[in-house]
Amino acid sequence: MPQAAAAVAERPTDVTARHTSGSDFAPLLRTMKARGLLDRRTGWYVRSMVVNAVALGGVCAGLFAVGHTWWVLLLAPVLSVLCARTAFFGHDAGHSQITGNRAVARLIGLFHGNLLLGMSVGWWNDKHNRHHANPNHIDKDPDVAADILVFTAKQARFRVGFRSWLTRNQAWLFFPLTLLQGIAMKVYGFRDLRRQTPRERAVEGPLLVVHLVGYVTLLLTAMPLGHAIAFAALHQALFGLHLGMAFAPNHKGMEMPDPDGERWGHLKRQVLTSRNIRGGALTDWLLGGLNYQIEHHLFPSMPRPHLRAAQPLVRAHCHAVGMSYAEAGLVDSYRQVLRHMHEVGEPLRVE
Numbered sequence: 001m002p003q004a005a006a007a008v009a010e011r012p013t014d015v016t017a018r019h020t021s022g023s024d025f026a027p028l029l030r031t032m033k034a035r036g037l038l039d040r041r042t043g044w045y046v047r048s049m050v051v052n053a054v055a056l057g058g059v060c061a062g063l064f065a066v067g068h069t070w071w072v073l074l075l076a077p078v079l080s081v082l083c084a085r086t087a088f089f090g091h092d093a094g095h096s097q098i099t100g101n102r103a104v105a106r107l108i109g110l111f112h113g114n115l116l117l118g119m120s121v122g123w124w125n126d127k128h129n130r131h132h133a134n135p136n137h138i139d140k141d142p143d144v145a146a147d148i149l150v151f152t153a154k155q156a157r158f159r160v161g162f163r164s165w166l167t168r169n170q171a172w173l174f175f176p177l178t179l180l181q182g183i184a185m186k187v188y189g190f191r192d193l194r195r196q197t198p199r200e201r202a203v204e205g206p207l208l209v210v211h212l213v214g215y216v217t218l219l220l221t222a223m224p225l226g227h228a229i230a231f232a233a234l235h236q237a238l239f240g241l242h243l244g245m246a247f248a249p250n251h252k253g254m255e256m257p258d259p260d261g262e263r264w265g266h267l268k269r270q271v272l273t274s275r276n277i278r279g280g281a282l283t284d285w286l287l288g289g290l291n292y293q294i295e296h297h298l299f300p301s302m303p304r305p306h307l308r309a310a311q312p313l314v315r316a317h318c319h320a321v322g323m324s325y326a327e328a329g330l331v332d333s334y335r336q337v338l339r340h341m342h343e344v345g346e347p348l349r350v351e
Helices: 002-009 025-035 042-066 070-094 102-117 121-133 153-157 161-168 170-178 181-192 198-222 225-250 266-271 281-287 293-298 304-320 330-349
Strands: none
Touching (some): 025 266, 025 304, 042 102, 042 198, 070 102, 070 121, 121 198, 153 330, 161 170, 161 330, 170 225, 170 330, 181 225, 266 293, 293 304
């Protein structure tokens, strides 16, 4: 796309140290609109989703071809990667990146989330939209609420018993726990049905059941019971790990707004709480564009293929207004996350 390509090479022409017309974010928004970076890329998404669907079909065919041997376990990592791709499409649909038609976007989300993955799109969108509205806000962001893990020293002080042990060791347990993330998200989806309206529940519930029955039927039809159990365990664990590795570097260890302090503006709220991951096309593919977390949070409806073009514009704007812009390599980002988790649990280790 010519406009997107040009945006990579150019700095925004309307960015200065401070703007008198509107907020610090307004000039950046105008720049993105002028470059066409907020225009949807429906064709790109259609092609990508078709390729992903064909690949999923190919893996299913492979299960029947080699399901009677233990070689079938080699397909589990492949399927986990494709399932992560499927989740990314559901995520993008929820942000209206694929289409502005809400009904069509919901259908895309239901297909990729509920039907293909057994993950409730209603649960995900409710939680994820609250996260986007107030990232890293301890009272408003569900992603930093104290649960199995905690994210602040204040949260850690209230941990007792087994939860105290979890917090003391959460840095070591972080990635092992992500092996359960795929299954946990399915459970959360079923639990969320109680919150949903009868109309939503009538659609989402049956789709979740169809996925579960279809997944079990596929495995038991394609391979012996022992193979099926081993395949499901490996597939779900690697799927959860993939999602955990995609989401973990985005906000953990970044600034957290003071609930009693002044309310941050949109630019500050989204930029200071987010971390980008450096990398090339492979990183973009594996992380589903979430490596451009700052740009994604500033412009949630920006299509994934435009995020790379938007990055230098956002970085330049942040530098112009004197705001820090966090970037890290993939391995270093995990190091920062684990260091933060370790420091949060430190007070409990010295008691």
